[in-house]
Amino acid sequence: MTTTTVQTDTQLASRLRLAVMRLARILRQKAQDQITPSQLSALVSVERDGPVTLGELAALESVQPPTMTRIVVALEEQGLVLREADPADRRIARVHVTTAGRKLLERNRSRKTAYLASRMRGLSAEELEVLERAAGLLERMTADER
Template sequence: MESSAPLASQLRLAVLRLSRRLRQQAVDEITPSQLSALASVAKHGELSLGTLASLERIAPPSMTRIAARLEERGLVVRRSDDVDRRVARVAISPAGQAVLEQTRNRRDAYLAVRIQDLSEEEQELLARAVPLLERLAAESADLEAATPVS
């Protein structure tokens, strides 16, 4: 069996380029870290900052700064935990939900225009590749702990 290294390198570059283009479609001057945290809060509901930091795989002090910026812009609402007043919790605000929806719509539109330029056969091939890409993304969390970065 041939080495998968050349394919891995090509895929990495293509995914990074596409990811960069999609990040550029964000609205409201939001940073990728802020957008990711906002999306996590939208997906999981109200979260403690510690839980959100863990989900985002960043240090708690960094999450505190991100949450403060999101709160300043009215994209999340922060409150103290009912049980432990030392714990801060965040929930998405209507403005935050609007930013997420606008960003998702812009990104989907960006991709839709480019996909429309592909032939029918290329579109079918891309549709068949989506489940494979999802598997690669899902399995990466399991591999990260076992694979050293070099």
């Protein structure tokens, strides 16, 4: 790989990083729910991987257990998750998503998808094909991350 190629790859990586960050910020704003990004991330993890213990959820979210406890308490206060004793070991509490939590996630996803779909309507067929290929590449690049 030449110096020019490395520099070009670095420049492309920088542009991609900035675009992804902007898009993530815009999508967070479009969600318009009274929930913090940390709470939303935890709620998504509970929906995807739950029911989970606080320790498991902290590991999934890469935060310390006391931090996750605060996040889960806030989600409980909003009625978005529920902690219940594990039937196999009543000393262990497992976090579940409530119906209200599922509705919030669906509303959140719908708003974000609608925003992206509206922005994509302004693209040409050729641009949409490029975007479809780029989405596949991004999915492949992040497939082993979680």
